[in-house]
Amino acid sequence: MVTLTIDQMKVTVPEGTTIMEAAASIHIEIPKLCYLKGINEISACRVCVVEMEGKDKLITSCNNVVEEGMVIYTNSPKVRLNRRKTVSMLLSQHDGQCITCSRSMNCSLQKIANDFNILDNPFKKEFVHREWDKTFPLIRDANKCIKCMRCIQICDKVQGLNVWDVSGTGARTTVDVSRNRDIRVADCSLCGQCITHCPVGALRERDDTSMLFSALEDENKIVVAQIAPAVRAAWAEQLGLSREEAPVEKIVTAFRRMGIDYVFDTTFSADLTIMEEGSEFVKRLQDGDLEEYPMFTSCCPGWVRFIKTQYPDMIGRLSTAKSPQQMFGAVMKTYFAKKLGVDPERIFTLSIMPCLAKKAEREMDLFYEEYAGHDIDCVLTTRELDRMLRAEHLNPQFLEEGEFDSPFEVGTGAGVIFGATGGVMEAALRSAYFLVTGENPDADAFHEIRGVKRQGWTEAEFDVAGNVIHVAVVSGLGNTGKLMEAIRRKEVKYEFVEVMACPGGCAGGGGQPIHDGQELAEERGSSLYFLDRNTDIRFSHDNPDIQNLYEEFFEKPLSHRAHQLLHTEHQV
Numbered sequence: 397m398v399t400l401t402i403d404q405m406k407v408t409v410p411e412g413t414t415i416m417e418a419a420a421s422i423h424i425e426i427p428k429l430c431y432l433k434g435i436n437e438i439s440a441c442r443v444c445v446v447e448m449e450g451k452d453k454l455i456t457s458c459n460n461v462v463e464e465g466m467v468i469y470t471n472s473p474k475v476r477l478n479r480r481k482t483v484s485m486l487l488s489q490h491d492g493q494c495i496t497c498s499r500s501m502n503c504s505l506q507k508i509a510n511d512f513n514i515l516d517n518p519f520k521k522e523f524v525h526r527e528w529d530k531t532f533p534l535i536r537d538a539n540k541c542i543k544c545m546r547c548i549q550i551c552d553k554v555q556g557l558n559v560w561d562v563s564g565t566g567a568r569t570t571v572d573v574s575r576n577r578d579i580r581v582a583d584c585s586l587c588g589q590c591i592t593h594c595p596v597g598a599l600r601e602r603d604d605t606s607m608l609f610s611a612l613e614d615e616n617k618i619v620v621a622q623i624a625p626a627v628r629a630a631w632a633e634q635l636g637l638s639r640e641e642a643p644v645e646k647i648v649t650a651f652r653r654m655g656i657d658y659v660f661d662t663t664f665s666a667d668l669t670i671m672e673e674g675s676e677f678v679k680r681l682q683d684g685d686l687e688e689y690p691m692f693t694s695c696c697p698g699w700v701r702f703i704k705t706q707y708p709d710m711i712g713r714l715s716t717a718k719s720p721q722q723m724f725g726a727v728m729k730t731y732f733a734k735k736l737g738v739d740p741e742r743i744f745t746l747s748i749m750p751c752l753a754k755k756a757e758r759e760m761d762l763f764y765e766e767y768a769g770h771d772i773d774c775v776l777t778t779r780e781l782d783r784m785l786r787a788e789h790l791n792p793q794f795l796e797e798g799e800f801d802s803p804f805e806v807g808t809g810a811g812v813i814f815g816a817t818g819g820v821m822e823a824a825l826r827s828a829y830f831l832v833t834g835e836n837p838d839a840d841a842f843h844e845i846r847g848v849k850r851q852g853w854t855e856a857e858f859d860v861a862g863n864v865i866h867v868a869v870v871s872g873l874g875n876t877g878k879l880m881e882a883i884r885r886k887e888v889k890y891e892f893v894e895v896m897a898c899p900g901g902c903a904g905g906g907g908q909p910i911h912d913g914q915e916l917a918e919e920r921g922s923s924l925y926f927l928d929r930n931t932d933i934r935f936s937h938d939n940p941d942i943q944n945l946y947e948e949f950f951e952k953p954l955s956h957r958a959h960q961l962l963h964t965e966h967q968v
Contacts, residue, residue, distance in 0.1 A: 400466035415457035416444060419470055426470055427479065427508050429486075429595050430544035431458040432913070435553055440545050442482050443508065447472045454478055480512050488519035490596070491539035497597040498779070502634065504595035504912050505542060524570045532579055533586055533602050533755035538570050540598040547571060547590035547599060554899065556874035557702075559584045571598075583705040585698040585873060587897040588752035588906015595912055601752050605784050607774045611744040612655045618736070619744045620658045621651055622724045625666065626750040626815030626902035627778050628927075629920035633909040634782055635792055639923050647748070647781070648798035650790045656746070661800050663807025665724035666814040666823070667936035668945070669695060672962050673717040674827040674936070675953035677892055681863065686891040689883065690868075693820050695719040697757035698897025698906075700966065702873050707880055708968050716963040718771070720814065721747050721754055725771025726762055726961040727804075731949045735803070740767040747775045750815070750905030753897065764961055777907025806941040809839070809928030816921030817871040817901035818846045818854065821894035825858065825867070827937045832861045839934040845869045845894075846925070847918075853879050855890065867892045872899040 399408045402419050409418045416426050429441035439456035446457045449467035454475060457468075469475060487509060494500045526538035548560045548571060559582045561574035573582050591599045611617045623644055632642030648659045673693065680691050694700060694715040703710055718726065724747070729740040747754060758772040776784070785792065799805065810826055813819030822842045829837040844856040845867060852875030855868045868890045870879045876895050882888045898904045900917020903924065908916075933939060950958045 398462045398464050400462050400464070400468065402468045403470055409462060411461075413462050415446060415455075415460050415462055415466075415468055418462050419446075419457065419468070424470055426457050427511065428458060429504055429508065429542060430546060432546055432549065432593065436544070436546050436549040438545060438549075440543060441486070443479055445475060445478055445482075446470045447475050476512075480514060483509055483512055484514060484517050484519055486542050487514070487517050488521055489523065490542060491523060491537070497540070498600045498603070498783070499597035499910075502910060502912075503597060506596075524564065524568055526570070526572060529579065530602065533752050534579065534584065534588065534591065535600050535602055536572075536579075537598050537600075538572070540596050541571050542596055542598070543569060543571060544595060545571070546593045546595065550589050550593045554872055554874050555585065555587060555589055555897075556877045557583055557585060560590065585701045585705075585897050586753035586756055586906070587698040587873065589898060591752070591906055592904075592908065592910050601777050601779065601907060602755065603780060603783075604755065604774055604776055605780055605787075608746055608776065608784075611746075611774070614744075616742055617744045618658070618738060618742050619656045619746060620660070620728050620732070621656050621746040621748065622660050622662045622665065622721070623647055623748045624662045624721070624750055624815065624902065625812045625819075625924060626905060626908070626920065627748050627781070629815060629903055629923045630750065630908045630916070631778050631781055632792055633911070633916075635785065637792055642792055643797055645797035645799065646792050646795040648800060649795045650785055650788075650792070652798060653790060654784075654788055658801045659798070660724070660804045661807045661811075662720050662724060662747075663811030663814070664804040664939070664941060665720040665727070666811035667808050667939045667942050668723050668727070668962070669717055669720045669814075670810060670820075670823050670827050670936035671942060671946075671953045672723075672958060673715050674824045674831060676715055676717060677824060678828055678831050679954065681865070681891060689713050690890040690893045691715055693824075693894045694966070695814070695820055696896050696902075697753035698751065698873070699876065699895040701753060701756070702876065702897060703880075703895075704966070704968050706877065710880070711966045711968065714966050716959075716965065718760075718962055718964055719754075719757065720811075721749065721757065721775075722760055722771040722964075723962050725758075725773075726764070727945070729762060729767060729769070729771065730764055730961060731945065741769070744774070745772045747772050748778065748781050749775055750778050750902045750908045751898075752777065752906045754907075760964065762961070778905075778909060779907060782909065803944065804941050806933070806939050808936055808939050809931035809934035810936045811939075812927045812931065813924050815902040816846070816924045817896050817899075817903075817917075818869040818894065819901065819921075819924065820896075821845050821867055821869050821892065823936060824892070824894075825860075825865075826935050829860050830935065830937050832863070836935055836938075839928075855888070865892065866890045867894075869894045871896040871901050871904075873897050
């Protein structure tokens with residue numbers, strides 16, 4: 397243990413503790429912009445400096461460890477002057493258009509500048525101009541970049557894609573796409589982790605809310621919305637409500653007030669995905685197709701983009717089942733359109749997703765009989781949903797709980813846990829067991845695959861009617877790369893593998909609300925498992941609306957019509 401003095405208070409902490417951590421242990425907050433524990437500890441911003449007795453120069457607190465007898469001042473006149481100067485210099489190269497910034501009121505630089513009471517800036521404004529394709533789902537504004545390097549470190553260390561790098565020299569130094577590439581050819585998975593870890597508004601999602609409002613203004617359009625499972629665990633975080641105060645049914649009411657015609661729960665189409673993907677897994681297993689390599693889940697578009705660029709030779713191992721988002725759109729523009737007796741062109745499908753990659757996935761084409769178009773017309777992230785609610789002056793606190801529309805109003809616990817890492821695998825195994833045995837297993841029989849337990853991924857084996865099935869679950873693309881290499885080297889062998897691009901799964905998706913310095917995927921995922929435990933129906937195959945859909949339209953999983961509408965051929 398090490399004992400030191402911070403702001404005249406004695407504190408004893410373990411060896412290896414940083415000054416910043418030691419200060420936090422006695423409730424002294426040291427401001428920071430670039431620091432992310434274990435990921436970005438390079439003291440790039442210099443905002444966290446402190447004064448150490450006996451040392452002329454200020455030192456950074458984020459990456460300097462404590463020493464016995466240290467005397468530290470976190471807010472001395474020298475420190476205050478230095479921090480104000482540093483932040484003022486950052487502001488001189490930051491386009492502070494806070495009024496029109498997506499991160500206004502949720503910006504670390506804005507907060508620190510306000511905390512330091514910086515009302516005037518003595519430094520001249522100088523910006524580094526960079527062109528950007530505003531049609532791409534991920535938008536970068538170089539004029540707002542504070543060069544904290546977080547995006548570089550997240551992409552390199554956590555996701556392993558090396559999309560970002562330092563560009564320019566001296567005063568012209570900024571962050572840009574690595575190797576001077578265009579973002580569209582940079583192998584970006586659109587996981588959005590760079591956005592959620594950016595402390596300012598230099599990175600954001602493309603805002604598509606105007607597409608929805610245009611559809612709502614078109615009297616010929618029938619707007620049909622779906623709400624993803626992970627959204628319910630996070631949507632009200634920045635609207636001032638706890639999860640207990642913000643059930644997903646309040647979004648239903650909000651959407652009806654906005655003029656949306658039909659509102660459905662994506663847990664329904666998640667159940668549909670399980671029926672198709674689970675059946676495909678059982679068929680591949682029985683056909684001996686999984687002897688050498690596993691079948692991979694295909695519901696995460698970030699992962700699908702990753703495998704197409706990094707492991708194109710393994711594309712054939714992906715499940716052919718579309719994601720719940722795309723299946724929903726396909727059903728809406730065929731079965732539901734016929735049920736309403738309207739032209740599919742009139743159906744405008746809206747998705748509320750915790751994900752940026754879903755914006756790119758919507759470009760997937762749907763060709764069926766006389767209809768040719770897209771499964772999905774518009775994808776909005778959880779953050780866009782929050783902004784839209786504020787724009788419409790809809791306060792969730794005072795909204796009643798609405799009911800999802802028929803005929804797709806029933807979702808199961810299996811569909812809900814899609815939003816947590818391991819949830820897709822668990823839901824699929826619940827139904828695969830039934831498909832093989834004709835009986836339901838214990839609903840929690842496959843709980844071992846929840847979370848991350850082994851070198852970045854979780855593995856388990858289960859006996860299903862005498863068949864020993866080896867499975868793995870992984871989240872985060874850096875971990876995924878390690879797993880893929882282990883599979884290639886035949887160091888591990890599985891029959892079924894779930895991959896989620898974002899650490900913690902969709903609960904930690906790149907479109908979720910941002911809380912700087914906090915990782916909430918695990919907490920949000922726990923909320924989804926709680927909902928599963930307290931749901932009346934916990935098996936996808938027991939969903940009566942799913943059963944009815946097969947009876948009336950698809951006949952059975954993997955039928956000809958199901959293949960036409962619910963499956964796809966993955967192309968590089």
